[in-house]
Each structure stands twice: as structure tokens, then as C-alpha cells.
Amino acid sequence: MLNQLTISALAAKLATRATTARAAMQACLDQIARVDGQIHAFLSHDDADALAQADAADKRLAAGERGPLLGVPIAMKDVLCVKGQPANCASKILGKFVSPYDATVVEKLRAAGAIIFGRLNMDEFAMGSSTENSAFGPTLNPWDTTRIPGGSSGGSAAAVAADEALATLGSDTGGSIRQPAALCGCVGLKPTYGLVSRYGLIAFASSLDQIGSFTKDVRDAATVLGAIAGHDPRDSSSVPRPVPDYAASLGRSIKGLKLGLPKEYMIGGMDPEVKAAVDAAVKQLTALGAEVVEISLPHTDYAVAVYYIVATAEASANLARFDGIRYGARVDGADPTALYSNTRGAGFGPEVKRRIILGTYVLSSGYYDAYYLRAQKVRTLIRQDFLNAFEKVDAIVTPTTPTAAFKVGEKSDDPLQMYLSDIFTISCNLAGIPGLSLPCGFTRSPKLPIGLQLLGKPFGEETLFQIAHAYEQATPWHGEKPPLKG
């Protein structure tokens, strides 16, 4: 079935005209009709628009045009603006918002001929690690529908794992791509800060947010990054530097590469099956010729605390724009202040309120130096830890998460425990470096995916693809499919 293919396999079939983009798009829509009632990855999808884009791609193919993404269906997290389509950030506060323009990543994918479709569920405003914070109900894990898919990009991960799309885009502020990719068994990439334009991404924490992909294998991750990366004058944090040919890094031997294992990541509370899978992956990488050495990232233990100051502070400022004046839902009040407070009180869910309150507090007069400024200083030390480590190693290897997917409701009443589930993914955003999660095994019973995280030097995506691809070629995990019945 076409919806089960990787991007590269579908592109090969389209190139020989063995199939059509319309058939591929229809196969994804059929799969959504079959299985999405069980997992709720999609908030909505505009089938007529998707099929019209597929027909346009088929015309380009008939005219002789070829490209790695031409005619490939790619679905979007509900945080990315797509012209004429809703954008809700899985929140009630955006009401019936319809995007008046395309995000830069959407423009770039359209230019490459991809079919942009669907709105994927997420934690409200990307705040959460389980997709339980969606105002429209949770997404469930395709491997076990009593469990969460991870978050915040849970819909993006579940849709790829369930073959509802060939690839999806998400956003990652503290692990929101890598953690759900690990828990759903797909490849998730958070690129280097500044590599991919955020124009048209609804902002959560502007010094941490990056857009990245969910794909079925490493080659597809390289293909999507090649299409969406690059300087954009509309995002002032976008770094002006040429985009390399990422596909060229695939297939190169990893002999002689040095990989670091941070001793601080071997924490108590890690599931023994996760630890065993990661240990086995490290052995596999050694067998492939990499040299593995222990390294130290001494400020690791402070990353979660720094993150929940920096991210909430930035969120409290970014979310000030949702005030019921220019767009979204409005709850009236006698004066502007009452209108703002009523609208925001009714429109935001509990986790968003919690973070706005925390962020407002740490920035408030008398507390700024003690919390926000101190956190920014510790962030410097965390970033320096990585830069020091990268003088000795080419990449860092860790588990993506301490455990496999947890049960729905298991952590939703304890925000601090939920925050600590991001312990391995948060430092990467604070340091601004790239991170990739790929499947490295399964727990025994129930059978749940386990993720291996690779962290790279700033703009070191090519090295991550090289290592991940070598590992993937030597292991069977990425070919496994969840047991959904349709």
C-alpha cells in the first residue's frame, strides 16, 4: 500500500509513473478513515484540497518534472500556518482562526511539489509531553492505544507510525519532536537553532523553538531537511549559511568517528529495558567502527529547572498576543483589561495557564534576577558543557527518554513528573544543537518502541545522518509496524 512507503520509495514509483500522487494521497486518506478513530492523530483534514494538490503534482510529473518530494503527502502539526486552513495550536483560544499565509517551511515544501494536508493534534501551544493537553482530546499511541504517543507533537509522530502520512512536520522546544518519535517508533529530527525558518510557526519559546520532521527512515529525514532548511529574511534568528546536500552523508562509513556517552545520563529511574536497548545500540555502533568514549556534561542535572524558567518566561510574553482583539475567540468585558482576562481565562487550558503564571512570576519585578537571569547564566554553562564535549567527540549518544510510552492519565495530575520525562531532550534546545531520535528496539510486553538519541555539533546534521543511517542499515527496528486493525 502506497501510504506505507517511505518518501524515497514513493518518489521512485512516481518517477517511473508506476503510480500517481493522487493514488498515494488517497491511500493516506483511506488509512486515516480506517485507523484515526483509534488514535486521533488528526484534528481535521481537507480532502478536496489535498486531492487537488495531488492532481497538480501529477500534472508536473506528466510534464517530466522529477523531485524527491514531488507528489509526496506531508501532514502538518497544528502550530504551522497553511494558507486557507485552520490553525488552532490545539487550543480553544484561536476559535475559528484560518491562516492568511503559508509558513516558510510550507512554501518551501510546496515549491518542491509536496502535498500539504491535515492538522495534527498536539499539546495545547506545544506545552506538554503526552498530547493529553490538547483542547480537542488526546492522541493515542498506535503501538498501544491505552498509552500516550508522547508530545507535544504526538499527532505528528502517531500519524507517521500509523502510515497516515509519508512524513509530518512538528516543532521541538524541549523534546517535542524527539520524545514522541521515540515513543511511536519513527525518526524525529530537531535541527540546529537557526537552520530552519520559524516564519509561520506560532511561537512558544522563541530562543528554543525549531521546526523539524517525523519520517519512517533516516534517508527521508535528510530529504525533508534539505527542502525546509535555509536562510529566510522573515525570521531574524535564521542563520545565513548554505544548505549542504544532506543525502550525500548517507552511506558513508562511521569508522573512526568518536561518540561520547555522557555519564550524567545514566540516571536512576531509567527503565532496564530502555537501558539494555541503548547499551546494545552502543555495541552496534562500536561494531560498525565508531569509537565510544565516556564524556561528562556536568550541568545536566540543572537543565530541567533552567528550561522551565526560560521557556515559561518566553511563553508568557509570546502568548500575550492572544487577547481576543485581532483574532481568535473573544469573551467580552466592561473594559479592555476585563476583556483580555475573560478571553484568556476561558480560552487557555490548565497547562498553558500554569506556564503563563510561572513565566510571568519569574519575570516579575523583584524576581527577575533570582530566576530568569540566573537561569540564563546556567544555560551558558550547559551550552559550554556541550561545546567542551564536542572538542573530543563527533556526536553524543543517549537514550531519548528514560522509559517507553506511559499510560494515559499516569502523569497528567503531576506536572513536575511530566516535566522530568523530558530530562534527556531538554539540554539540546538550551544549547541550540541538533538532535535526532531513531528506533533502537522494543520493550518485551507490551511491545513498545525505544528511541536512541544522537546529539551533534551546531550545524552537524550531516554527521547525525551518517551515524543514524549506518545504524539503521544494520538493524531491523525501523521496518516494524504497529498492530493497528483497520
Add this chain to the structure above:
Amino acid sequence: MSAPDFDIQYVAHLARLKLTADEEAKLGSQLTNILGYIAKLKEVDVANVEPTAHAFPLVNVMRADETRPSLPHDEAMRNAPAKAGGLFVVPKIVE
């Protein structure tokens, strides 16, 4: 970074966020717990450490000062919850 002593009603007012009494009570205790965890940052010696606002700061990002196409007026207004005569309708601000 002393013991968390925040006034939830005051902070909610700063954030323009109307909370119910239940929300105030629940958020208050959860935030006390989170602030207790965050207090571990006191252990770190940050003397002579510069703060990091962005991992890869770019400074003075400028563009040419020239007219370019922008969103048409009606497109910019299309999501307004209340509008009249091409303007946003808001509660009375000046008496």
C-alpha cells in the same frame, strides 16, 4: 530565590488571566512544588558567567528599507472577532 511566596492573584492580574477559585488553589500548590524544584539552581556558581539569551545570537539583523507587498487589509482582518468599517471593535478605552 527565597521560599516561594508569590501572590497568585497578583501574578494572574499581571498575566491578564482570569482564574476560578479552584484554579487559584490548584495552580498555587503545583507552582509551589515546581518553584521548590527550580530552587536547585541556587547551588550553581554563576559568578562571572554571562547570560545566554540565544544559542546563536545574530545582531543587527537589518533589511533594506523598501516597500514590499504585504497582507491585503481584508485578509489581515479576516479573523477579527468583532470588526466594523475595516477596524477592530474594542471596549471603550477613553472616557
